[in-house]
Amino acid sequence: MTFESSIAFIFAFAIVVAIPGPGVIAVVSEAMVKGAKQGWFTVYGIIVGDFIYLSCAMFGMGLVAQVMGETFFVIKVIAGIYLVYLGIQLWRSSGSFTFGVKKADPRGNFLAGLLITLANPKAITFYCVFLPNFIDLTRFSLRDYALVSVLDISVLMAIMAIYIYLAVATGRLTGKHSGVLLRRTAGVIMAGTGATVTLN
Numbered sequence: 001m002t003f004e005s006s007i008a009f010i011f012a013f014a015i016v017v018a019i020p021g022p023g024v025i026a027v028v029s030e031a032m033v034k035g036a037k038q039g040w041f042t043v044y045g046i047i048v049g050d051f052i053y054l055s056c057a058m059f060g061m062g063l064v065a066q067v068m069g070e071t072f073f074v075i076k077v078i079a080g081i082y083l084v085y086l087g088i089q090l091w092r093s094s095g096s097f098t099f100g101v102k103k104a105d106p107r108g109n110f111l112a113g114l115l116i117t118l119a120n121p122k123a124i125t126f127y128c129v130f131l132p133n134f135i136d137l138t139r140f141s142l143r144d145y146a147l148v149s150v151l152d153i154s155v156l157m158a159i160m161a162i163y164i165y166l167a168v169a170t171g172r173l174t175g176k177h178s179g180v181l182l183r184r185t186a187g188v189i190m191a192g193t194g195a196t197v198t199l200n
Helices: 003-018 022-034 036-058 064-068 070-092 106-118 121-133 142-199
Strands: none
Touching: 003 121, 003 142, 022 036, 022 070, 022 106, 022 142, 036 106, 036 121, 036 142, 070 106, 070 142
């Protein structure tokens, strides 16, 4: 992988990550209501999902969506239902609202991020269709694989860090005055995203 192709990959992947999708919405919703820590657990799940697709694409399974067959559909449905469940939980949660003071659920957030990514057509399209434009998948070395992995994770974390910062700032600002509204808005967005993932 050349220096030029590395730069091109960084810019292209940054654009793909920055475009709001199910993953971004899930991270923002969690961070806005529960704080940065919970948002980051969702990001870690997204990273693992991305790493799975990256590895599949680079090691000869570029048509991973077809290879997975019905499994992809099942994962997509599970991810959508789980997002709807999280949205309903946010809507129904009662009591006074204090930003960031919520029961931690690192495994749940991680699982949500992982399932969302595995069910995200945008991730499949990027790694299976666009990645070959930046690296020759028929002649790459372990060094190339390591480099792409580092660039991938670095870009993803950098973009998500911006989203989490903005979400937390919004949560702190509005949580004092309209906590219930904020929580229910996040719940509707989360549930709506889940329904979209399931039906598309």
